[in-house]
Amino acid sequence: MKKKIVKKESVKINKNLEWVLRLGVFGTFLGHGVFALLGKQAWIKYFLAVGISEPTAQTLLPLIGIADVLVAVFVLFKPLRIVLGWAVFWAFITALIRPISGEPIWDFIERSANFMAPLALLILYSLPKKLKDWFK
Template sequence: MSANNSLFINPFSSRYTFEEKLFFWLRFGVLGCFVGHGFWGIITKKGWLPFFKVFFINESVAYNFMPLIGGMDILIGLILFVYPNRALLLWASFWTVFTALLRPSASMGMSEFFERAGNYGVPILFLLLYGLPRTTEMWLARLKPLTSVSFEQSYMVEWITRLSLFSLLAGHGGLAVFMQHPILLKNLNGIGLNMGVESLQIFGLIEILLALLVLFRPRIPGLLIFICLYKLSFELLFPIVGKPVDVFETIERMGDYVLPMILFEYYRSKYYILARKQALATKA
């Protein structure tokens, strides 16, 4: 039976296979990240200025570049959702890592880089899952849902998602513990939690503990669903506490919600059982 290649499916429905859900979640994660990020370029977000200063680009030139970068991001996100291909996934992987690295380069701390693992973890997984071909034709060919998942691909799905989730949770916790990030304080205080520095650090330590659970005990019942709902709820604080337009901050972090769903579906699939059996057989 051929896989369903529709643009939109219900990834929560049992009608679809793991491969079909995986294909949708990966495309959806990249779409949200690039459209959300691109929007801030279109409206020339002042918070981007420090990233241009890393390359000694002055403010007026930076503001001229922002809409071009934002438009490029949105276009790439839309193309990868409709016509996913390895060439653009290679660019998406590079671009998301590059933009995440700009934050510590602009003296914002390494936690900012690790916290954005949801942005780069999704396109990296997408690209490596389908492999790096040798011909130009295959780099540009439209990708389709996998018909099956090999042991190596199964291993890749589990560990890239686990490491990405660990990184984004630990990085977010690091923003609270080491930096007492003002945006975290603003969002949490904005819903009446009255967080001080010490309570914010405790909050961050709990997130780091959650990250360690994902790394070492990801199959605790309900853990991955909790992380998905927690991350979505937390990032929704941007438009709730700030302005409605800040919902694009929530959208940009789509990978944070997609990754736990991919891992959740993987542990429910036949591939996890087969991978466990093969791993045990190898040890024996």
């Protein structure tokens, strides 16, 4: 089997790219997490659009905020693939809720970086092939 030669410049670019993506995901999830912890009222309409009542939405927002902050911290310090997978899923769903709730499709498109950055990290680390790989 041929041994793959990796240039030092390539490794440095990948490390720099990794950190840019990690910081981007960290900022996205920390910022949204803090907004959710503060109970951002503008987000209540997204819950209502999928049949979740306002009192339930107000209860869920801080829990979502905690989850988002945890994602931010994990991605910054220990970017497990399972956390990145959740970040991709959650960011996609929260972007998709915009057009579902009656906002223009552009509100979804504008948020594409929110789910594409964690997806890029997941690809950079290599997509999991086995269940146990999600926890590396």
